[in-house]
Structure formats: C-alpha cells, structure tokens
Amino acid sequence: MQIDSGDTAWLLVSTALVLFMTPGLALFYGGMVRRKNVLSTLMHAFAALGVISLQWILFGYSLAFGRSHGGLIGGMDHLGLAGLTGVARGTVPALAFCAFQMMFAVITPALIAGAFAERMRFSAYLIFAVLWSTLVYDPVAHWVWAEEGWLFKMGALDFAGGTVVHLAAGISALVCAVVIGRRTGWPHERHQPHNLTMTLLGAGVLWFGWFGFNAGSALSSGGLASMALVDTHAAAAAGACGWVAVEWAQRRKPTALGAASGLVAGLVGITPAAGFVSPLAAVVIGFLAGAVCYAAVLLKERLRYDDSLDAFGVHGVGGLLGALLTGVFAQKALNEAGQDGLLAGNPGQLVPQLASIAAVGVYAGLVTLALLKLIDKVVGLRVPTPEEREGLDATEHGETGYAL
Template identity: 50%
Template structure:
C-alpha cells in the first residue's frame, strides 16, 4: 500500500468517526426524552447512505460524461470501481455522503417522524447531494469549470445541508411551545465530547481531501487546526461581551462553526488567513443563530446558523484570501487580496446556486412526504418524547 492510499483510508475512517461524534454532539444538546431518537437519526445515515452510494449515488456524483448537471450510471452497482485508486476515492466519498444528511437532523430535533426521516435521507442524498457534488467536483460539473473553489465541502456539504435544513423546518413547523417552552441541552459533557471527536475527525475531512499524502494535506491540517482554535476564542469573546459569561455550549459551537468555515478554504488560504476565517466564523455564526428568533424558524440545534452561514463565510472569504503562493506546488486562482479579481464573483455564484437548488428541492421532497405519509410526529408523541414513542426505549434509568 502506498502512502497516498494509506492516508486517504485513514482519513475516511476519521470522517466515519465524525458521525457518532455528531450523534453525541447533537444528543447532548436535546432534551433527555429525545436523546436516542437524535442519535438514531445520525447513525441511520451510516446504514442507508453507503448502500445507496454503492448502488447509484457514486456514479451520479462522479460520472465522466460530457454534461454539467449530474453524472452517469456507468458506476451502477460499483461497475468499474476496480483499482486501488478508484476504491479509496469511493470509500472516502462514501463517508462524506453519509455525514451530510446527518447534519440536517439537528434542525428537526424533537418533532420529525423517524419513518419519514428513513425515506427522506435516501431521497435527499440522490436528488440533492449527488448532483451538487458533481457540480463542484465532477470534471464536467459546471461549478468545477466556472471555476469556484471548495476544497473539502463547505458548499457541497455544509451550505447544502444548511439550506436543506431551513426548507425542512419550514415544512415541519416549530416545536410545541417554541421558543420559550422547549427543552434545554440535557448533557453538556456529551456536547463537548462530541465537539472534540468532530475536531479530531475533521483533520481527515479536510486534510484527507487532498487525496494524497503531500504538501497540500499538511497545509490543510495546519489551517484546520488554527481556524478551529480561533473560532473557539472569538465565539467565547462575543458571548462574553453579549451575555457576560462564556459557556461550554459556546465553546463547542465556536469550534464547529470555524471548522465549517475553513472546510472550503483549507487548501486554498495561508495559515494566518485561516485564523482570520476561523475568528470571523466564530463571531458571525454566533450572531447568525439569533436570526431564527427574528424570522421565526425553529432550527432546533442551529444547523442553519452554523453550517449554512459558516459555509457561506468560508466560501466567500476564499474569494479574498485564496493564495496559491502559500502552498508548495499549488496552482489555482488567487483571491482579491493576492491579485485576483475573478474568484470572488465565482464563489458567490456557486454558493447562491447550491443554496437555491438545495432549498427548493428539499422543500419539494418534504412537501411530498408531508402530503403522503406525514413527516411531523403527533403532539402526544412529542410530549412523551420521541425516544419512548418512536423507539420504545429511554436513554437513562431514572
């Protein structure tokens, strides 16, 4: 096994580990009666999405025919995925495909039917996720050829999932009693543990996206580390200025917000620029989570505020900070601060297009499910808690 294959496979394992990390992160943030439901929604994605990816999703996201909107079906049933390079890239992409819909689950915590979630995830993965991945990373994808930069999935994953989360919560409606009478995070140590696992796994997420054990991977590892540290500090500062005290939830949220923002930029910006991006994400995402109260959408665990806005922040700032001189052997379009003028407009076009497509397509999927099987749990089920009513179990024996 060569070094590149070893690094990509290790990175894939790190990304897979992020899903149970996300389950802990989200699980600690919900009320005690919905912990297992939240974790089940995340872990389900590790079951259904890899199967779909193997059967049809991979080809739809990476086909090589001359078409700008989606791939082909040549890789149906893993046809042609034979050599070592193809298999390692398939496996790496499979972990990304699994975690993306899991991100959406935090927005609908405490009120979506698990049966509806079980249908929503494969539909969304095929109709929304795979085409967007093709746009951005497929050799004939229109965003790839625009060109716009997205190193590890800020647009393809975080903005995509955030826009979908917004559409889904608008169809579902708010939790009973929201915003005043809802459960608070029941276990902050779980949240911090989950955030730590996410930070650890994110090195595979970003540095692994170099798809090689090389200078770009090392650089992405460095920028990921620095951005997350800066995001944690800036969120704590913003929270202290506004509310008087830093909180454990704020520390965890600042880390994740900055990791989201550096994801599209990790292999395109210099180390010191990554600190600026992380710090900006910490402050701006802290402010963005308040928009749900102003505009009255119940994004339970701030998926829109952290993932959609964090992805936007990182994607737009690439247009200013992209610096091919910062990475050995790099060759890409520079940002405004390093002599380039074209990239910023391309970044904005790609972000707006993915947001619009994801929001509209998700809204349609959600409305179809709403009109057919129903997607909202009953009021009685929500009062009892989804752990007991939908899964016949509880997280704790009191």
Template identity: 45%
Template sequence: MRKSILIAVGLLIACTFPALAQATAAVTNVPAPKVDTGDTAWVIMSAALILLMTIPGLALFYGGLVRRKNILNVMMQCFIITAIVSIEWIVCGYSLSFSSSKGALAPFIGGLDWSFLNGIGIGDLSPYFISHAQATGKIVNGAPEMTGTIPHIVYIMYQCMFAVITPAVVIGAFAERINFKGFLVFTLLWSIFVYNPIAHWAWSADGWLAKLGLMDFSGGTVVEINSGITAIVTVLLLGRRRDYQGHAIPPHNIPFVAIGAALLWFGWIGFNAGSGLSADFLAGNAFLTTHMATAVAAAVWAVLDWVVGKKPTVVGICTGAVAGLVAITPANGFVDVKGAMVIGLVAAIICFLMVAFVKVKLGYDDSLDVFGIHGIAGIVGTLFTGLFATPAVTKYFATAGNHPGAGLFYGNAHQFLVQLMGVGATIAFSATGTFILFKLVQLTIGIRATDKEEALGLDESYHAETGYTYFD
C-alpha cells in the same frame, strides 16, 4: 543462392534486434501509474476520521443538545443515515456524483455506468484529482488529466463518508419533532436528488462549477451550505416544536456535547487535510489552517459569550469551534494560516449574531442551529476563499484547466465572482429540491410527529427505548 539468402536474413535480424530491444526498453521504462502507499494509508485514515465525525461525533454532540427523551432518536438517525446512505452510494450515488453522463446533462449529473461499482476493479487507480502535486497539467477532453496514486475503491469510500455526514448534519435542524418513517424516506430521496447533483457540479471532472474554477476544497458548497439551506427549509415547512418558547431549550447532557464537539474537531482533520488525497505539503497546510481557524473561532465565541451573557459557556465554545471548522472547510487547501485565522474570526462573529439575535428575532425553530452555523459559516468560508486564496498555497495544487490559483486580495477579482456563483447556485438548487421532496413525503406518508409522540418523546414513541434508567 540459398547461402546468400540466409546471410541476408541473418544481417536483417542482427540489425533489427537492437532497435526492437531499444523500443521495448523505451516502453518498459515508461513509469506506469502505481499506488502510493503513503497517500493510500492517509486517505483510508481520513475516511475513518470522517466516519468518526458522524458516529459517534454528531450522535453525541446532537444527542447531548436535545432533551433526554429524544437522545436515542438522534443517535438512531445518525446510525441509520450511515447505513442507508452508504448503500445508496454504492447502488447509484457515486456514479451519479462522479461518473460522466452524455450531452447536455454532463455538467449537471453523472450517469449510471458505475452503479453497484460496475466496471471498477479492485486494482484500478482513481481517476479523480488524486494527487494535486502530481498533476500533469494536460487537458484531455476538456478536463485536467491526473495521475492517480490511490485505489479507486479507496476514493469511493472516502467520498462515501462525505455523502453520509451531510444529511446527518441536517437532523439537528428538525430534532425532536420529525416522524421517523418520513425522515427516512426524505433523507434517502434527498441524498439521491439533491446531494449527488451538487457533488457532481463542484467535484466531478465535468461538473459545471468545477469547470468554472470553483474553489471548494472540502465541501463548503457540497456539504455545509447544502445542509444549512436544507435545514432552514425543513424547519420552516415542519414548524416549531409544540413547546418552543422562542429561545433555546437547555441541553440535557453538556459533557456529551463537549465530547461530541471534540470528536468533530479531531475527525475534521480527515475531512479537510484528507481532501488533497495525498500525504504532502497541501495536507500539512490544510491541517494547519483547519486547526487555527477553529481555535480562533472557539476563542472568539467564548469571549462573545462572556461579554453578552456574562459567563463563558462550554456549549458556546463548542459551538464556536464547529463554526470555525465549517468556515474553513472550503478554504483550507487554498489559504495560508493568516487567511484562515481571519475566516475563523469573521465566522464566529457572524454565526454568534445569527444564533443569539437573528434567530430569536425571526422566531424560527432551528433546534440545534444547523442553518445559523453550517449554512452561514459555509457561505462565509466559501466567499472568503475567493478573497484569501493565495498562490503561496495553490502552487501545490493542480494548475491544469482554468483553475486561477488566487483570490481577490491576490489580484484575481474573477475568483470571488465564481465563489459567489457557487454559493447562489447551491442555495437555489438545495432550497428548491428540499422543498419539493419534503412536500412529496409530507403529502404521501407524513413527516411530522404527532402531539402525543412529541410530548412523550421520540425515544419511546419510535424506538420503545429510553436513554436513561433510574432505580430506587
């Protein structure tokens, strides 16, 4: 009896072990998500390129455009924004932009679960749209399920650079006349209550514009329209510079402008070609379309300068290049090179008219043409994405969810309506939020420089420094 039991147990183990081994092998053979070193290296490099756009790119570009008595103030604003917005991003900004909140708020703003990066480990993979080419195509809880290929903390830092450069773009609008303390408080509040919600709408998995299928590859709504609308609202509320005569005040250092613009063009490779978050076909197309749209816009602006002003100018070609970079920002991951060149052409013409004629006619003092370039080119680019998005490019993008993959000229009229909705919603929210926050700061601590401070220059008034020292 005892021998029979032992034999039975032995037979049971012998029969069961192969099944267990096969099941174990099946489990261990399932490829676990892992870091792709190529994707990770590219996204880290792209984040560094975007940081280069703010400091020193914008610092030199804007610094050269203002008068010599205000160059350090502009540079200080770029540096302090890089510092305080980076801190805000880790404390609450990333969580508000990309985590999920509960109930009716979920499509509009994230929660605070990831404040101070709580619960995010150094070895975690990013859950957000990491490799478009590796999308599973499955829908999980109403959102596309993605296979991450880069560390979560790398994605956080990449997005941090977008959060930094957006308010840095705005400073060109109110340059030479804003109180430094008021500027600092306003910028921090604006980053929390304006930038983060719009980033959530367009780029978070449960954002309402993302679910509608908004095509905004690198920030046409989140960065460009948002900063442009903020610019024009602050300009109108702040008023003109005391000595503004209705036309542009000559820049004090055009070589700085050229160097800054060149750094922006260079850094924008990370801004756009990095937004696919992988080193693949999509990144290559984004690089190509970004460069060609910029080249066309720069050349067209130079020609317009030549025709209207009788001379092609360095400031003009630099401004045209920035207009092209802005316009292709939402589109570079969705359009081919022909669509990109058309976008660059149209953006250059419309922005030139805004800066050279409309601004002068209306008389508003947008110091460095933030609204005329970033706001207008951002609108052009976002709408034209809804026209020129082509399946030849979007087939390399995630097809999960309700992402249509084509624009009006390729048979999908609905996409243009979605883009129009994204533009309208961004304008409305950005304008309203900016107005409220500006008034709050204005009524509490003040936000306009005094006549004396403005006349002396903000470098000496606020920083007790001068950009240039002269010796006998």
C-alpha cells in the same frame, strides 16, 4: 499514474476519521436535546451511516462521479461500484477515493437533522435522507468536484465541502425548520440541553475527525495535506475564541456550549478554503466564522423559526461565509490547482464563489421544499403533539436513553 502507498495509507486513515465524525455528530446533537429525545437524535446519524452508505454503493457514487452529462449529473457507469476495482484515481485506488467520498455523503443529511430534532417521524427522515442525497447531494457534488462539473469548470473553489456539504445542508435545514414548524411550546417553554458533557465530547470527536475531512481531501500525504491540517486546527481554535468572545461581551458569560459551537463554526468556515489559504488566513476565517455564526444563531429568536440545534446558523451561514472568504484569501502559490483570490490580486475569483453559493443554495432549498411537501402527503412529516410531548425515544423507537 502509479498508485502511491503513502498517499493511499493517508486516504484510508482519513476515511476512518471522517466516518468517526458521524458518531461524533450524534453525540454533539444528542447532548443538546431533552433526555426523552436523545436516542431518536442519535438514530438520525447512525441511520445515515447505514442507509446512505448503501445508497452510495448502489448508485450515489455513480451519480456524483460517473461520466458527466452536461456537467449536471454523473451517469450509470459505476452502479454497484462497477469498474472501480483495480483502477487508480490519481495516486490512490479508485475504491479508496470512493470510500472517502462516501463518508461525506453519509454525514451531510445527518447535519440537516439538527433542524428538526425532537419532532420528525423516523420513517419520514429515512425517506427524506435517501431522496435528498440522490436529488441534492449527488448532483451538487458532481457540479463542484467532478472534473466536468459546471461549477468546477467555472473555477469555483471548494476544497473539502463548504458548499457541497455545509451550505447545501444548512439551507436545506432552514427550509425543514420552517416547513415542519416549531417544537411544541417553543419559544415560551425552555428546551434545555440534557447533557452538555455529551455535546462537548461530540465536539472533540468532530475536531479530531475533521483532520481527515480536510487534510484527507488533498488525496495525498504531502505538503498540501500538512497545510490543510494546520489550517483546520487554526480555524477551529479561532472559531471557539471568536464565538466565546462575542458571547462573553453580549451575555457577560462564556459558555461551554458556545465554545463547542464556535469550534465547529470555525471548522465549517475553513472547510472550502483549507487547501488554498495560509494558516494566518485560516485564523481570520475561523474567528469570523465563530463570531458571525453566533450572530446568526441569535437571529433565529428574532425571526422565530425553530432550527432546533442550529444546523442553519452554524453550517449554512458558516459554509456560505467560508466559500466567500475562500475567494478573498486563496493563493495559487500555495496550491497550483487553486486560484488567487481578492487579496492576491484576483477579485474575479469572487464571481465563481458567489455563483456556487447562489446555485447550490437555491437548488438545495427548492428541492428540499418539494421533497418535504411530497413526504408529508405520503407518510406525514411530524409526529402528533401527544407523542412529541411524551418524547420520540418512546413513541418512535420504544426505548429510553437512560434507565436510572
């Protein structure tokens, strides 16, 4: 198939947009921690940009999209991106597709970091990020997105990463929060966000970058990308409204943090469905994601696990809900590469959706648990309590975020 310059241009722009999401995530998370931990939190995202980019170039892409071995993992045929130069993937260069997918691989372990903010050793995080990307992200991406992947062949729909990125990261975040344990003093001591203006700015950057995340996944610049872009915006708007509406009714006050969290929940919810559902369905998905993720965040206080920045409550629950609702609202008439969902007369589509949720959730959770136990024995997962109280900016990085 001949390379199309318009499709290529859109994919290159989308790649830049998705890259911009990782600094956006750094701001979003950074504003929610205490000021003594702002740099350590930002470093989780920026370190992933460097370390996981190299992992992807060296062998990650090959494991995710190389020649399939039983539908479970790619081969070693593209180590160091060998064999991609001058080759087309559909109507775009293979290198452009590789770069676009790299940005997904980069942001996913950074999402997990929200669960253990303010208490994990930086060295442990770096080891975890590389091993998790290699043993969880790359195989799961192969299962769902590679043409020979076993979940792809089963018919599971995930347009832009509801299961691959958000569910896998969210389940892993929950395991991290439980294994690493609560922050010192939580929940009796209040751990107030130090800069919500930073968080709202980060949420805005995420909203902007998500157009590349979802609409770029069309791998073309035509009607499918247009629908995915509109669906993305509709779900973000509805997610903010859904979260704030429930919060307002429950707490009697609508909060800025709630609006920011809700729009991200809406974006997470629509991610697997963006190329398969109508804009009206996107509104429903986004609103439900905002409301349900708000309830999930409240649940952590009852169950008393310390998911510091709600990585599981937003990404795990939102990714699960979005994957399930994709099987409800999908319409083959909107995308020939998709399937009809429950409301279009095909309740059977819920089977591969549920299979993908179960397989990815269980696999990510078990591998994450094993990795955490191993890393704890080798370098230790958690900083000592005196260092935690002083703040990770000083003790882990020898810096301070603000010199006022």
